[in-house]
Amino acid sequence: xxxxxxxxxxxxxxxxxxxxxxxxxxxxxxxxxxxxxxxxxxxxxxxxxxxxxxxxxxxxxxxxxxxxxxxxxxxxxxxxxxxxxxxxxxxxxxxxxxxxxxxxxxxxxxxxxxxxxxxxxxxxxxxxxxxxxxxxxxxx
Amino acid sequence: xxxxxxxxxxxxxxxxxxxxxxxxxxxxxxxxxxxxxxxxxxxxxxxxxxxxxxxxxxxxxxxxxxxxxxxxxxxxxxxxxxxxxxxxxxxxxxxxxxxxxxxxxxxxxxxxxxxxxxxxxxxxxxxxxxxxxxxxxxxx
DNA sequence: CGGAATCCTACACGATACTG
DNA sequence: CAGTATCGTGTAGGATTCCG
Numbered sequence: 001x002x003x004x005x006x007x008x009x010x011x012x013x014x015x016x017x018x019x020x021x022x023x024x025x026x027x028x029x030x031x032x033x034x035x036x037x038x039x040x041x042x043x044x045x046x047x048x049x050x051x052x053x054x055x056x057x058x059x060x061x062x063x064x065x066x067x068x069x070x071x072x073x074x075x076x077x078x079x080x081x082x083x084x085x086x087x088x089x090x091x092x093x094x095x096x097x098x099x100x101x102x103x104x105x106x107x108x109x110x111x112x113x114x115x116x117x118x119x120x121x122x123x124x125x126x127x128x129x130x131x132x133x134x135x136x137x138x139x140x
Numbered sequence: 141x142x143x144x145x146x147x148x149x150x151x152x153x154x155x156x157x158x159x160x161x162x163x164x165x166x167x168x169x170x171x172x173x174x175x176x177x178x179x180x181x182x183x184x185x186x187x188x189x190x191x192x193x194x195x196x197x198x199x200x201x202x203x204x205x206x207x208x209x210x211x212x213x214x215x216x217x218x219x220x221x222x223x224x225x226x227x228x229x230x231x232x233x234x235x236x237x238x239x240x241x242x243x244x245x246x247x248x249x250x251x252x253x254x255x256x257x258x259x260x261x262x263x264x265x266x267x268x269x270x271x272x273x274x275x276x277x278x279x280x
Numbered sequence: 281c282g283g284a285a286t287c288c289t290a291c292a293c294g295a296t297a298c299t300g
Numbered sequence: 301c302a303g304t305a306t307c308g309t310g311t312a313g314g315a316t317t318c319c320g
Contacts, residue, residue: 011161012169012172014166014243014244014246014247015169015172015244016165017238017243018250019168019243020165022159022165022239023159023160023168024163024292024293025160025292025293026293028155028156028159029152029155029156032155040301040302040309041301042301042302046280051291052294053302053303054303055294057302057303062202062318064257065254065258066250066253067250067253067254067256073302074221076301078300078301079302080301080302081302081303088246088249091242091246092242094161095235095238098238099158099235099239100158100159101233102232103154103157103158106153106231109207110146110154110157110206110207111207113228114198114205115205117204117207149308163314164313165313180282181281182282192314193283193284194283194284195312195313196283197282197283197284197314198312216281218281219281220281221282221283221319
């Protein structure tokens with residue numbers, strides 16, 4: 001799931017790597033949930049609403065591999081696995097939360113800017129146009 | 141190009157949005173280049189090494205739309221277009237640069253963690269490997 | 281110079297089913 | 301409970317060509 005970035009000029013590859021890590025659809029939310037308390041797999045899945053089991057598994061493994069999350073397996077029955085941020089993970093979580101806070105604080109500004117832009121450009125969306133809303137005529 | 145994120149639980153959608161914005165392959169690097177000085181299109185393209193014209197165009201438009209970048213068109217001939225961070229863009233760039241600095245500072249730690257993980261799990265499972273950095277072999 | 285239009289591929293993610 | 305396995309889809313992003 002990680003290798004979204006090919007090469008990039010050597011010097012900034014670490015940047016690309018970490019940003020692709022936290023920039024994917026879910027990872028940053030997972031980290032956010034794991035601040036505060038360790039969580040078990042399904043509990044975490046419940047709290048990160050909408051995430052699929054497959055993606056959660058993959059994301060967690062990437063985080064474990066990079067040393068941000070620790071996976072602790074308790075030999076109980078039924079099995080119980082706990083995920084928690086490592087100290088390294090908490091170091092990452094801190095500047096990350098700053099960015100998240102920025103996002104929350106400025107969500108309305110972004111939305112306003114977007115609305116203004118869309119009004120300016122005549123309502124045409126960036127990228128390709130999808131002006132044809134093909135409504136499927138009938139649904140018997 | 142931006143709305144990679146579908147719905148997500150309402151409360152954290154702004155987070156997802158902004159993180160998908162800066163988390164894509166290039167946008168954060170573009171913002172980094174625009175700190176310090178405004179740049180023209182092709183100059184920016186040159187400095188963000190490896191980016192395609194199409195993606196640069198799309199990324200810039202998204203940034204303009206969200207209010208982080210300003211596009212200034214000079215009616216010269218040949219045409220000249222300048223991109224610069226807005227004040228809002230600089231606000232975003234700041235926490236972002238913190239994260240980038242974190243990435244640079246801890247690149248070796250991440251790599252070490254990865255190596256340790258791969259050594260730990262490497263001997264046994266033939267399964268598919270994650271996070272393989274595909275080196276593109278040649279840059280003619 | 282600064283894009284737009286088009287084609288194409290890889291991969292992130294979702295849905296579903298199965299397992300220890 | 302905590303995953304693994306597999307298939308299908310959308311789309312980000314690369315390469316190329318063309319335009320004012």
